[in-house]
Amino acid sequence: xxxxxxxxxxxxxxxxxxxxxxxxxxxxxxxxxxxxxxxxxxxxxxxxxxxxxxxxxxxxxxxxxxxxxxxxxxxxxxxxxxxxxxxxxxxxxxxxxxxxxxxxxxxxxxxxxxxxxxxxxxxxxxxxxxxxxxxxxxxxxxxxxxxxxxxxxxxxxxxxxxxxxxxxxxxxxxxxxxxxxxxxxxxxxxxxxxxxxxxxxxxxxxxxxxxxxxxxxxxxxxxxxxxxxxxxxxxxxxxxxxxxxxxxxxxxxxxxxxxxxxxxxxxxxxxxxxxxxxxxxxxxxxxxxxxxxxxxxxxxxxxxxxxxxxxxxxxxxxxxxxxxxxxxxxxxxxx
Amino acid sequence: xxxxxxxxxxxxxxxxxxxxxxxxxxxxxxxxxxxxxxxxxxxxxxxxxxxxxxxxxxxxxxxxxxxxxxxxxxxxxxxxxxxxxxxxxxxxxxxxxxxxxxxxxxxxxxxxxxxxxxxxxxxxxxxxxxxxxxxxxxxxxxxxxxxxxxxxxxxxxxxxxxxxxxxxxxxxxxxxxxxxxxxxxxxxxxxxxxxxxxxxxxxxxxxxxxxxxxxxxxxxxxxxxxxxxxxxxxxxxxxxxxxxxxxxxxxxxxxxxxxxxxxxxxxxxxxxxxxxxxxxxxxxxxxxxxxxxxxxxxxxxxxxxxxxxxxxxxxxxxxxxxxxxxxxxxxxxxxxxxxxxxxxxxxxxxxxxxxxxxxxxxxxxxxxxxxxxxxxxxxxxxxxxxxxxxxxxxxxxxxxxxxxxxxxxxxxxxxxxxxxxxxxxxxxxxxxxxxxxxxxxxxxxxxxxxxxxxxxxxxxxxxxxxxxxxxxxxxxxxxxxxxxxxxxxxxxxxxxxxxxxxxxxxxxxxxxxxxxxxxxxxxxxxxxxxxxxxxxx
Numbered sequence: 001x002x003x004x005x006x007x008x009x010x011x012x013x014x015x016x017x018x019x020x021x022x023x024x025x026x027x028x029x030x031x032x033x034x035x036x037x038x039x040x041x042x043x044x045x046x047x048x049x050x051x052x053x054x055x056x057x058x059x060x061x062x063x064x065x066x067x068x069x070x071x072x073x074x075x076x077x078x079x080x081x082x083x084x085x086x087x088x089x090x091x092x093x094x095x096x097x098x099x100x101x102x103x104x105x106x107x108x109x110x111x112x113x114x115x116x117x118x119x120x121x122x123x124x125x126x127x128x129x130x131x132x133x134x135x136x137x138x139x140x141x142x143x144x145x146x147x148x149x150x151x152x153x154x155x156x157x158x159x160x161x162x163x164x165x166x167x168x169x170x171x172x173x174x175x176x177x178x179x180x181x182x183x184x185x186x187x188x189x190x191x192x193x194x195x196x197x198x199x200x201x202x203x204x205x206x207x208x209x210x211x212x213x214x215x216x217x218x219x220x221x222x223x224x225x226x227x228x229x230x231x232x233x234x235x236x237x238x239x240x241x242x243x244x245x246x247x248x249x250x251x252x253x254x255x256x257x258x259x260x261x262x263x264x265x266x267x268x269x270x271x272x273x274x275x276x277x278x279x280x281x282x283x284x285x286x287x288x289x290x291x292x293x294x295x296x297x298x299x300x301x302x303x304x305x306x307x308x309x310x311x312x313x314x315x316x317x318x319x320x321x322x323x324x325x326x327x328x329x330x331x332x333x334x335x
Numbered sequence: 336x337x338x339x340x341x342x343x344x345x346x347x348x349x350x351x352x353x354x355x356x357x358x359x360x361x362x363x364x365x366x367x368x369x370x371x372x373x374x375x376x377x378x379x380x381x382x383x384x385x386x387x388x389x390x391x392x393x394x395x396x397x398x399x400x401x402x403x404x405x406x407x408x409x410x411x412x413x414x415x416x417x418x419x420x421x422x423x424x425x426x427x428x429x430x431x432x433x434x435x436x437x438x439x440x441x442x443x444x445x446x447x448x449x450x451x452x453x454x455x456x457x458x459x460x461x462x463x464x465x466x467x468x469x470x471x472x473x474x475x476x477x478x479x480x481x482x483x484x485x486x487x488x489x490x491x492x493x494x495x496x497x498x499x500x501x502x503x504x505x506x507x508x509x510x511x512x513x514x515x516x517x518x519x520x521x522x523x524x525x526x527x528x529x530x531x532x533x534x535x536x537x538x539x540x541x542x543x544x545x546x547x548x549x550x551x552x553x554x555x556x557x558x559x560x561x562x563x564x565x566x567x568x569x570x571x572x573x574x575x576x577x578x579x580x581x582x583x584x585x586x587x588x589x590x591x592x593x594x595x596x597x598x599x600x601x602x603x604x605x606x607x608x609x610x611x612x613x614x615x616x617x618x619x620x621x622x623x624x625x626x627x628x629x630x631x632x633x634x635x636x637x638x639x640x641x642x643x644x645x646x647x648x649x650x651x652x653x654x655x656x657x658x659x660x661x662x663x664x665x666x667x668x669x670x671x672x673x674x675x676x677x678x679x680x681x682x683x684x685x686x687x688x689x690x691x692x693x694x695x696x697x698x699x700x701x702x703x704x705x706x707x708x709x710x711x712x713x714x715x716x717x718x719x720x721x722x723x724x725x726x727x728x729x730x731x732x733x734x735x736x737x738x739x740x741x742x743x744x745x746x747x748x749x750x751x752x753x754x755x756x757x758x759x760x761x762x763x764x765x766x767x768x769x770x771x772x773x774x775x776x777x778x779x780x781x782x783x784x785x786x787x788x789x790x791x792x793x794x795x796x797x798x799x800x801x802x803x804x805x806x807x808x809x810x811x812x813x814x815x816x817x818x819x820x821x822x823x824x825x826x827x828x829x830x831x832x833x834x835x836x837x838x839x840x841x842x843x844x845x846x847x848x849x850x851x852x853x854x855x856x857x858x859x860x861x862x863x864x865x866x867x868x869x870x871x872x
Contacts, residue, residue, distance in 0.1 A: 031823050033823075037838075038834060039838075057823050057824040058824060059740075059823035059824065060834070061573075062573040062574075064573065064574045064575060064576070065572060065573045065574070065575075065576050066576075067576075068575055068576030068577070068578070069576045072576060072577070072729075072732055073732060073739075076736055078739075078740055078823065163570075164569075164570035164573055164574060165573070166573075166574075169574065197560075197562075198560060199557055199558075199560065199837075200837055200838075200839075202838055202839040203839065206476065206839055207476075210476050210477065212476070212477050233839060323575075326574045326575050326578075329574075330406075330411075330571075330580055333409065333410050333411040333414070335411070335567070335570055335571055335580070
């Protein structure tokens with residue numbers, strides 16, 4: 001027997017790799033870079049696949065991480081569809097010219113405030129900024145009038161946020177668009193002094209509920225999601241909406257877009273159409289995500305404060321600048 | 336027995352490879368030069384190993400000094416540096432004290448049930464660090480910051496010091512201590528002046544191992560809300576993918592790791608620890624303990640076992656009960672288990688095979704080149720997974736698109752991170768296979784490769800298997816590199832666990848944690864028995 005060891009080993013390795021590749025990476029269908037909550041997208045995808053038979057593979061991550069990733073991957077990105085929690089990341093990819101136009105029939109399914117006029121991406125859901133507080137620690141009289149108050153010295157050590165998350169960075173993006181760079185940096189420096197950083201909005205909610213900290217700045221649905229389960233992380237908390245077009249009343253649009261480089265345009269457009277269509281939006285109303293529906297005539301969950309009642313500041317979504325936000329937050333020492 | 340091969344075995348016992356290459360018996364190989372494919376593979380591997388460091392250098396150069404200094408010399412980096420420094424300076428001494436105390440109690444005293452305590456002191460290794468953290472956070476949600484980070488780190492990592500110290504303590508020749516006593520030293524002085532200096536190698540080696548884990552760990556500190564360089568790099572990554580800020584933080588972190596390596600090699604010293612003289616040493620004398628002494632001595636192992644094993648297992652049990660059958664969402668968890676087994680299995684096989692040429696060179700044809708190649712591999716393995724992953728993400732996007740987001744890249748990361756684990760083990764095995772047998776095979780007409788395959792590797796197979804098991808364990812609990820590099824749709828036990836805990840769904844995370852512990856258990860047992868065998872018992 002004259003076996004060459006090196007080639008034997010090489011062959012064995014090659015086979016092993018092939019096996020691994022084929023098992024882990026076997027499917028065709030479309031790839032979705034998903035920065036939305038995994039459970040929500042999974043519900044959408046399950047419904048979509050059941051109806052159309054098109055297979056969908058999710059790559060889960062964070063808004064800005066994946067947007068930057070897509071930009072860097074450029075025209076050879078493995079992604080077919082990009083779904084986010086917030087719009088700044090859609091804008092980042094859009095600015096790089098990487099989105100294909102969304103099919104008109106999909107665009108017309110979505111209420112006009114929740115999609116950019118040029119139609120390269122579309123809103124798929126919405127969420128509102130909310131001030132969550134522990135009922136034993138704060139009374140209604142103690143609440144801030146504006147988001148800007150939270151940078152004042154009297155709020156030192158009394159509120160929490162998740163600065164590394166895209167949700168919070170979207171809120172800062174809104175502030176930046178409304179008040180400008182200097183004021184935003186000033187506010188972020190105040191935040192660095194005042195706020196306790198946590199990882200993730202659910203963690204903030206949990207800490208506020210446990211009384212580890214008085215209050216937190218998060219999105220509205222975390223508390224509703226918890227209430228729908230056991231309520232163990234939210235039962236001692238209340239929600240306060242800033243309203244009055246305050247930067248703190250910012251409503252963030254979750255976006256979806258099809259990559260121009262996708263080799264599965266038809267299937268990718270079909271997914272977007274399904275999500276913004278009746279069935280996709282109904283999952284927002286009936287499911288346990290508690291995000292707002294944005295489709296024409298679509299209802300949101302009845303437990304939520306209606307979107308129209310939130311009195312959000314009117315903002316041109318295309319002005320949210322995630323790069324600048326990260327730069328300012330790095331400058332303020334929050335990242 | 337010379338000290339060095341024994342030391343190599345000890346390194347195997349600690350499950351990691353971060354000691355400098357030991358000197359081995361220098362019996363020259365039959366051939367004049369190592370076969371080309373062996374040298375070529377070794378050089379190729381070492382160049383690959385330098386890739387992450389080289390990448391950071393290139394990025395720093397491209398970014399330009401002005402931006403680099405703006406990103407590196409800012410208060411936030413100072414904060415992180417202080418945090419990391421405090422963590423290392425508090426955790427390592429505590430681990431050393433605990434390791435020495437537990438090793439002395441289980442090896443040198445008549446502590447009741449000392450075998451069991453010894454096993455229990457090794458067992459926390461079967462619980463991944465982020466599962467320790469998960470247990471403590473769900474037990475006491477307000478735990479956070481430096482004290483909590485030190486507590487959990489000590490509990491998760493002290494076995495890395497306990498194992499090698501206990502193994503060394505078992506091997507010490509009591510005659511040297513007798514000499515000390517006969518010269519009038521009190522027992523405490525004997526311990527301080529005779530025993531402790533002889534434990535210098537395992538203490539330095541174990542401390543280095545713990546230190547590198549402290550710098551590299553993400554999940555543990557993210558969950559307990561303590562910011563280190565690794566968590567900050569991950570935050571930057573989430574906010575900007577692989578922007579310059581993330582890469583520069585990675586550069587500072589890499590410097591910290593290199594600093595630890597240098598510090599350890601200068602503290603290790605060159606003293607000789609081998610016993611010379613005829614015959615074998617007698618069994619060490621066991622310290623008698625009075626009844627009161629026994630109950631006092633039992634306090635430490637009991638407390639330690641409750642904190643390092645009881646807390647994780649009880650919390651895990653509680654969450655499993657709370658989640659009930661619903662949490663075992665069959666297909667999903669089974670799929671994660673299957674993917675983990677596959678990645679870890681293939682990764683372990685690949686890494687062990689890749690270690691063969693390097694290990695063979697270091698035993699059969701040691702020289703300056705070989706030493707250089709080996710140190711490259713050690714440096715790479717000291718870098719945290721997040722640093723290796725950041726480099727590989729960018730390099731594959733820019734220059735190796737066909738393997739971007741494929742299994743090949745994630746396996747490559749595992750190879751770089753875990754190669755030394757396979758290497759130390761395999762090197763010990765090859766060193767014990769007599770070169771004469773290989774030479775005879777050659778003289779009977781076998782090619783070098785055949786001789787290596789049919790003679791040496793057969794003899795070294797058990798060590799190769801031990802090394803592969805160590806790599807397997809590393810991959811099973813790996814989080815950051817897998818998150819960044821794996822193909823879309825990949826879900827391992829570690830990433831599944833992480834996804835669930837990020838949503839505070841602790842009950843749904845429990846099955847993943849349980850499976851990771853179960854997978855790690857046999858390997859931890861293997862480590863334990865191997866360290867016993869090292870001592871010849």
